[in-house]
Amino acid sequence: NKISTIILVVTPAHVFFCYKLTWPPIKERVNYVALAEKSLGTPGLNGLKSSSCENSHVFYFIPDNMNWTSAQTYCRQHHTDLATVDDWTDYDELLKTVPKGFTEYIWIGLYRNNAAAPWVWSDSSKSTFSSWDVGQPNNYGGKQFCAAVSPAGKWHDLECPIKQASVCYMGPTRFCFH
Numbered sequence: 001n002k003i004s005t006i007i008l009v010v011t012p013a014h015v016f017f018c019y020k021l022t023w024p025p026i027k028e029r030v031n032y033v034a035l036a037e038k039s040l041g042t043p044g045l046n047g048l049k050s051s052s053c054e055n056s057h058v059f060y061f062i063p064d065n066m067n068w069t070s071a072q073t074y075c076r077q078h079h080t081d082l083a084t085v086d087d088w089t090d091y092d093e094l095l096k097t098v099p100k101g102f103t104e105y106i107w108i109g110l111y112r113n114n115a116a117a118p119w120v121w122s123d124s125s126k127s128t129f130s131s132w133d134v135g136q137p138n139n140y141g142g143k144q145f146c147a148a149v150s151p152a153g154k155w156h157d158l159e160c161p162i163k164q165a166s167v168c169y170m171g172p173t174r175f176c177f178h
């Protein structure tokens with residue numbers, strides 16, 4: 001959803017945000033609101049609670065065969081980054097971008113630097129969502145540090161130099177109405 005209107009009301013005691021959304025998102029405006037909220041503190045100031053949250057990831061399936069690092073570079077150049085997934089709604093949206101009958105693995109933005117390191121997102125997102133397949137990640141062969149969606153829609157750790165399709169995203173992680 002893109003923000004088509006932003007109304008910002010600031011009083012000594014309260015800060016109110018009102019914004020109206022339409023599809024698809026405009027990154028700069030969404031970032032503008034995120035920035036405004038950040039500069040004024042956390043959203044929902046002074047007891048105001050967010051009434052609803054809008055998932056604003058837009059995913060792009062990239063069929064070109066690339067290793068994980070090249071896919072990351074491509075996504076950062078053409079969109080925002082390799083796909084980050086926040087929750088099941090988000091993941092459903094991601095899976096919808098995969099062409100029907102596509103039976104290869106697909107890179108997403110989850111990786112780790114070595115076998116002892118934690119899994120982290122390419123965009124430094126704090127999302128804790130995961131959809132690992134049974135028995136994954138297993139670091140088979142000792143060099144599986146990048147995550148991919150399997151043809152069954154479950155995540156596997158694979159070797160990062162493998163060249164395959166990927167999913168990029170555009171937009172911020174999430175924003176809310178107040």
Ligand SMILES: [Ca+2]
Nearest residue numbers: 138139140157
């Ligand atoms: Ca594996």
